[in-house]
Amino acid sequence: MPRLAIYQPDIPQNTGTMLRLTACLGVPVEIIEPAGFDVSDRNLRRSGMDYLERAAITRHVSWTSFETWRQGAGARLVLATTKAAIPYAEFAYDLDDIILVGRESAGVPDEVHQAADARIVIPMRPGLRSLNVAITAAMILGEALRQTNGFPNAAISGT
Numbered sequence: 001m002p003r004l005a006i007y008q009p010d011i012p013q014n015t016g017t018m019l020r021l022t023a024c025l026g027v028p029v030e031i032i033e034p035a036g037f038d039v040s041d042r043n044l045r046r047s048g049m050d051y052l053e054r055a056a057i058t059r060h061v062s063w064t065s066f067e068t069w070r071q072g073a074g075a076r077l078v079l080a081t082t083k084a085a086i087p088y089a090e091f092a093y094d095l096d097d098i099i100l101v102g103r104e105s106a107g108v109p110d111e112v113h114q115a116a117d118a119r120i121v122i123p124m125r126p127g128l129r130s131l132n133v134a135i136t137a138a139m140i141l142g143e144a145l146r147q148t149n150g151f152p153n154a155a156i157s158g159t
Contacts, residue, residue, distance in 0.1 A: 084119035
């Protein structure tokens with residue numbers, strides 16, 4: 001199943017929303033620190049609500065530790081960036097992909113861009129900068145799960 005990685009998040013509400021998303025979809029999430037806030041239940045509870053304990057969260061103390069783990073796992077890194085040319089819905093996702101979203105304030109640095117195996121973009125109208133990072137994560141995860149047949153069966157049956 002694809003995973004979501006959040007690079008040095010700035011805004012606890014967005015991070016909480018993404019954690020709620022991953023909990024509901026059964027998608028594991030990697031948080032790459034340092035974050036721009038204390039990554040605690042208190043800071044995430046408002047947007048993550050009572051879903052946080054159901055999220056499969058792994059915290060990495062740095063980009064280097066995350067990258068070491070990822071390479072050991074042999075997972076492909078798919079970066080969501082406004083600097084990409086491949087539309088997210090035209091990309092072919094794999095079960096082991098890690099979809100990486102950047103910081104709300106600055107995206108990701110060049111070293112992270114260079115480490116990505118693929119770079120995808122959500123096409124937007126000219127003159128607009130970017131979507132909210134939680135919306136970006138939801139759109140891309142939805143497409144990745146559709147392509148890999150990864151949506152939970154319980155969601156389909158309504159239980």
